[in-house]
Amino acid sequence: MKKRNTYLAIAITTYCNYQCFYCKEGGESISSKRETIPFSKIKKVIDNAYNVGITNFRITGGEPTRVSYFSELIEFIMSFEDTKIRINTNGHMILKHINVLAKYKKRLDVVFSVDSISENLNGVHFPKFLSDNVINITQILKENGISVRYNIVVTSLNECEVKELVIKAIDELKVNVKLLDLNKFSEYLGYVNKIIGEEAFDLWNELFVPMKNFYSFLEDISSDSKSEWTTGLISKGHGIPMSSYFRGENWIQVKDSTRGAKYSEFCKRECEYFKARNCQEGVFSLFLSSNLILHLSGCKNESIQFDLREYGNEQIRIVLENLLCLIQHDF
Numbered sequence: 152m153k154k155r156n157t158y159l160a161i162a163i164t165t166y167c168n169y170q171c172f173y174c175k176e177g178g179e180s181i182s183s184k185r186e187t188i189p190f191s192k193i194k195k196v197i198d199n200a201y202n203v204g205i206t207n208f209r210i211t212g213g214e215p216t217r218v219s220y221f222s223e224l225i226e227f228i229m230s231f232e233d234t235k236i237r238i239n240t241n242g243h244m245i246l247k248h249i250n251v252l253a254k255y256k257k258r259l260d261v262v263f264s265v266d267s268i269s270e271n272l273n274g275v276h277f278p279k280f281l282s283d284n285v286i287n288i289t290q291i292l293k294e295n296g297i298s299v300r301y302n303i304v305v306t307s308l309n310e311c312e313v314k315e316l317v318i319k320a321i322d323e324l325k326v327n328v329k330l331l332d333l334n335k336f337s338e339y340l341g342y343v344n345k346i347i348g349e350e351a352f353d354l355w356n357e358l359f360v361p362m363k364n365f366y367s368f369l370e371d372i373s374s375d376s377k378s379e380w381t382t383g384l385i386s387k388g389h390g391i392p393m394s395s396y397f398r399g400e401n402w403i404q405v406k407d408s409t410r411g412a413k414y415s416e417f418c419k420r421e422c423e424y425f426k427a428r429n430c431q432e433g434v435f436s437l438f439l440s441s442n443l444i445l446h447l448s449g450c451k452n453e454s455i456q457f458d459l460r461e462y463g464n465e466q467i468r469i470v471l472e473n474l475l476c477l478i479q480h481d482f
Contacts, residue, residue, distance in 0.1 A: 156386035157478050158207035158237070159200045160448055161439045163188050163224070167214045168243050169278040171266075173304060173358065175336050176345065178213045179239075181456070182442035190220040194227055196439055196459060199467040201231045203475065205437070207384045211239040213441070222251045229255050237262060237384060239302075241279055242288045253295040260298035262329075263289070267309045268316050275308050275342060281316060289324050300327040305365075306358040314368055321372075321401050329404040333359050334449075335431060362407035369396040369403060380404070389413055389478065390435030390448075415477045417455075424451050437474050445470055447477065 162180035164187040176183035197208065208228050215221055215238065225248070228234050236259040238245075238252075245252075245261065252259065265285060267277045292299050301320050305313055313330070320328050335355045338347040346354060370376065373396035380395040381387050382404065391412045396403045412433025418425040432449025439445050439459075445467075446456040455477070457470045 153204045154206055154233075155204040155475055155479070157205065157389070157436045157475070158209050158384045159197075159205050159437045159439060160209040160211060161188070161193065161196075162211050162213065162441045163193065163215050163221075164213040164218050165441045166217060167212060167241075168217065169214070169241055170340050171264075171278055172275060172340055172342050173306060173333055174340050175338050176340065177441065179211050179438075180213070180440040180442070181444060181446065182440050184442065186441050187218055188439075188441055188443060190223065192443055192460075193224065193439075195464070196443075196445070196467060197228060197231075199464055200437075200471055201234070203468055203471045205471070205475075206231070206234045207237075208234065209237040209239065209384070209436075214241055214243055216240050216242075216244040216248060222248045225251045225255065225259070229258060235259065235384070239264070242285055246288060246291060249291065249295060252292070252297055256296040256298075260300060261292055262300045262302055263326075264304070265301040265316070265320070266304055268312045268319070272312065273308045277309065281319065286324065289326060293325065298327070299324075300329060302329050302331060304331050304333060305360050305362070306333055307360055308358065310360050310364070313365065317403060318372070321398050321403065325399075325401060327401050327403070329406065330362060330365065331406040332362050332408050334408075335359075361409055362405050363409070365405070369405070372396070373398050373403070385435050390433040391431075417477050421454075422452050434478055436478070437471070445474065447474060 165177040165180050165185055167178055228236055239262045241264050264279045265281050267280045270277055270280045289299055317328050320326050338351050339354055375397045378394050379387050379392045391406055391408055392410050394405045408431050414425060415434045424430045434447060436448045438448040443459045444456050445459050459467055
């Protein structure tokens, strides 16, 4: 088996206990329906993904820790040799699964969404703030030897607290940090009600903060930096180039969409979204949405979205190989 330098992300559910204003219906999934993938279907896809060389998996949602089979899913993925898992969570029920996480601590990490220190900023509620509960969960995870990272989505609302939050995370809690600028969607959950179309783009313009606002700060607090660096689940040079800053034993990674992204020849030659400059993410990983549509992360091109619900093993492997060819293609 030839290992592939990418990962398969799986949005196992669209259900979430939070309704963050900058998120969209369905979370990371391209589906907006209320749904959870049947465990038997996930196992079939993972088995075939491993057979074509994928050993890295990212589990997301919605909120994945709320799904009844979450611990069983970790056990199933870890039953394959040399597999690794990244878990994206708001931490709501993560401690329910502490035993299985501790069991595989050397082969997984947990990524928390933590966007602010305060629960309310500029009249807007931030469900994912650095609460006492989040701090307690973080400490328990670290006491069990589990690597933790905080993802901070930066907007004009929380920009005033980002620097302090980074220092608290790195110096006090000893966790890694990733700063992300705001994804441009055609819909958001919004402050009160869902907004779509031009209203959504107006909100993005209102909220977007360029990462260059933080580069001087990050240079000042770090001992070293790299302009392109990954955390190991994908190859350097795929998707949006990530810069990183090192402080003590931890690091701060920056996703800066203004730096551009890496695309395959297929994107440049055939994709209307690329030609219309309506794609931010570039090509970097595979994604299984909650409706069992397999596609590339962040990709809107329906011609390379595949409904696996009725596919047999051979068909699934062919689709996986075809998408992997796009990722491995010369950029």
